[in-house]
Amino acid sequence: MVPLKSVCVLSSLLFSFAPVALAQENNTVTIALQSSLPSVDSCQVQTGSTGRVIKLNVVEALTEIDFEKGGVKPRLATGWERITPQTWRFKLREGAKFHDGLPLDAQAVVFSIERALDPKLSCDAYQRYFGNTKVSTKIVDPSTIEITTDPVQPILPTLMEAVSIISPSTPKGELTRSPIGTGPYKFTKWDTQREIILDRNDAYWGQKPEVVQAKYVWREDSFVRASMVKLGEADLALGIADQHADDPFMDFTFNDADTTRIHVHIDQPPLNDIRIRKALNLALDREGLVGVLFNKGVRPASQIVGPATLGYNGALKPFPFDLSEAKRFVDAAKADGVPVDRTIVMHASTGGFPNEDEALEAFVSMWEQAGLHIKVEKQELAQFRKALRPPFDPKRSPTISLTSHDNLTGDAGFSIMSKYHSSSWQADVPGPQTDALIEAAMASTDETRRRKFEDIFAKIHSDVVPEVWLYEMVSTIRVNPRIKYTPNAASNVQVELATIKFN
Structure with a gap:
């Protein structure tokens, strides 16, 4: 040493x-x-490790997020209009070509959509946004395409920023190591x-x-x-x-739209008991780590999105640090026969946020004081991503995973659909009632949409507790x-x- x-x-x-x-x-x-x-395929461009390199550099989408004014702005589409409740028409940028010389046209867009939404590839766009949506396309002319969704997607132009438009020469049923974009x-x-x-x-x-x-x-x-x-x-x-x-x-520090959280897998007890999930939240002294292991600009999180997102519920408060209440939940679960003494494995990927190892040590110590036993296992990113996905080994240890979630779209629908709807593999505590609320919210617009999302976050926070919310993050870069x-x-x-x- x-x-x-x-x-x-x-x-x-x-x-x-x-x-x-x-x-x-x-x-x-x-x-x-x-x-x-772990990958350079456009299929995984919404994942930070891949997106940092190729998004908007090698590959582009029909639209892109406008960080100055909010909403979306044109990229490979020069404009769009909603012609029916379920159908949007996009006009493509003429003269653009892929790096292999093929032209950008409506057929290339159809190819890109079909590939991105192929369940076998498990692309980010499919997993996060379109897993519960039937998408069909119609070529009007070489520079015009219509996209129809069922159920309706009132913010389809925003959703399309997650679908990279790639050359039709790209392999369709497999990931590529040589992305070809515009x-x-x-x-x-x-x-x-x-x-x-x-x-x-x-x-x-x-x-x-x-x-x-x-x-x-x-x-x-x-x-x-x-x-x-x-x-x-x-x-x-x-x-x-x-x-x-x-x-x-x-050095420049900025708000990065990331929320760190601990994903709780409920396939094994004791994590399928809500009292244990609440105890995991209550045992953490989030405020005590701010300015010590986390940048002083971070804020303890109460939900998966930040205040700038439509649907953020400002009335929700982060779980307080209450060790005695955490112990009470653990003891009550134990008295009912829940195997709280099982060792819980926490997966975390290498190359995470600054001071991550020290933060994990602090978390483990706090949970131990509440009567829960946690063991940290660090994994390479590819292995970590694989371990997140079901099906799981029925004999595995109870497992939690340190993850982060960014919502750059300004709409909570991106987060709610991918993390809490039962059509998503990421939804560990799904339920028909929650699904119905989400589907109604996704079909709504404006103030109704905002209010419905707020209600969903309130229900998840109090009645579901599918995760441990940590911090609304900031990042520092050196230039x-x-x-x-x-x-x-x-x-x-x-x-x-x-x-x-x-x-």
């Missing part, structure tokens, strides 16, 4: 140097990520042990970006990532821990002074290279 004193000396030496120019072409950038990628960058190289390289697409339909080439590398240690930018070995580093964010000229980059709410899950300028 390296003595703490040595680490401190090394830190001072490293940070005494002024940032130097990268030993590379001025129009190339290097981005240091927290972890390697974006401003071509996917050039993926060395799974070292780096990913994107090169500028000089035939891009839009404005030519300044960055000619982007190199992505991954380093799990926040200190290492921060040092790379400080020493000029990288231009941008994500997920910098508070203790390493010591340069006000290079080399040779570039200009301003983070927004999406910067933790997508870094749009076209927004990077050189000083």
Whole structure:
């Protein structure tokens, strides 16, 4: 083990140097990520590890989220209209081409939708948003397509930002290691042990970006990532821990639309007892960890979305820290024969949020005081994702999983449908009554939609408790002074290279 004193000396030496120019072409950038990628397929572009690299860089959708004004704005569609309650007509951008030279047309959009919604591929768009929706398409002409949904989707243009439009030459029934989109960058190289390289697409339909080439590398240690930018070995580093964010000229903290939570799987007792799920919530001193292991800007969470989302219930309060009440729930469950002494396994992926290991140790200690026994198992991201999905081994230990959820759309429907409706594999505590409430809310609009979502969150918080809500998160990035980059709410899950300028 390296003595703490040595680490401190090394830190001072490293940070005494002024940032130097990268030993590379001025129009190339290097981005240091927290972890390697389990996939580069557009099918999984809503997952942060994949989206950080290819979303809006290699692949684009019909629409994109407008973080300045809210709602959505055109991307590969130049406009849209609702022609019946169930059908929307999209006009496609003419002249755009895929990186393999094929044209963007209505047939390519149909191909992309069918592939993204193929249950066998388990794409993010299918799992999160369209799993309970029948989608059909009609080609009006090469640049016009109609999309019909059953049930109705009043916010279909927003939902379509999750469906990447890809070249018809892409394999349809399998994931690809070479995504082909229409974006401003071509996917050039993926060395799974070292780096990913994107090169500028000089035939891009839009404005030519300044960055000619982007190199992505991954380093799990926040200190290492921060040092790379400080020493000029990288231009941008994500997920910098508070203790390493010591340069006000290079470090930027922002609200990132992420909510951290602990996903509770109820296939094994004692987790199928709501008293134990409540005890897991009540035993955590969330406030006590703010400013210690979590950035002082985070807020304890009471639901899966943040205040900027339509449907957020401002009347809900986070579970208080009440150790005696947590113990009471555990003791009552034990008296009824619930096997509360079983060891609960908590899965967590490598390359998570800053100070994650220390935070997990704190959680485990708090739960132990309430009479619950938790063992942490760290997994590579691909293994972690696989372990989240049913079917589960009937002989496995009771399991919980540390996850995060981001909602960048501004509408709670994205979150509610994927996390709580029984059509979703992520809904661990489904029920017909909850399903009916969700379906009614998803078919509504405006104020009625907001009110129905608020009611659903209230019911889930009091009567279901399917998870342990942790924090509304913030993130810190480090930016080399040779570039200009301003983070927004999406910067933790997508870094749009076209927004990077050189000083």
